[in-house]
Amino acid sequence: MKVLQPCAGLLTNHEVFQLLTDRGAMGAVDVSQGGMGPAAIECQVYRYLCAAPAATQTRAAVAACTERAASFGLTRAETLQLVNLRPSQPVEAHLIISDCEMRLPGDRVEQLLQAVEETLPAAPEVEGTEEEAAAVEGG
Numbered sequence: 001m002k003v004l005q006p007c008a009g010l011l012t013n014h015e016v017f018q019l020l021t022d023r024g025a026m027g028a029v030d031v032s033q034g035g036m037g038p039a040a041i042e043c044q045v046y047r048y049l050c051a052a053p054a055a056t057q058t059r060a061a062v063a064a065c066t067e068r069a070a071s072f073g074l075t076r077a078e079t080l081q082l083v084n085l086r087p088s089q090p091v092e093a094h095l096i097i098s099d100c101e102m103r104l105p106g107d108r109v110e111q112l113l114q115a116v117e118e119t120l121p122a123a124p125e126v127e128g129t130e131e132e133a134a135a136v137e138g139g
Helices: 013-023 038-050 059-072 076-085 090-096 108-119 129-138
Strands: none
Touching: 013 038, 013 059, 013 076, 059 076, 059 108, 076 090, 090 108
């Protein structure tokens, strides 16, 4: 195999999720047969993305979010992380955006989070979260 274009572009988690869905990565992988081949890795990535915001996003939603984020002067990498992580709290935005306080003064962070909330659907509910929380609280 020969790499034709190294780093030809960035992919959102949604695009990777769609690719894996189209390839049928959701099937069970036999771990007894080594379990670390390409099919097993694809299956693990697919399972991770099923619980991530990528699972509920659409191409149109990603495009709308990217378009709205453009007015905030974010880099391509920051926009990608914004789409992939779908921050909902200011602290999350500060972790994504370099020099956030200087670049997005005043209520600009809140405006950005509002734009994300309006364009990207929420992450899927993960089963077992309530039971895990109760187990942690219970001791």
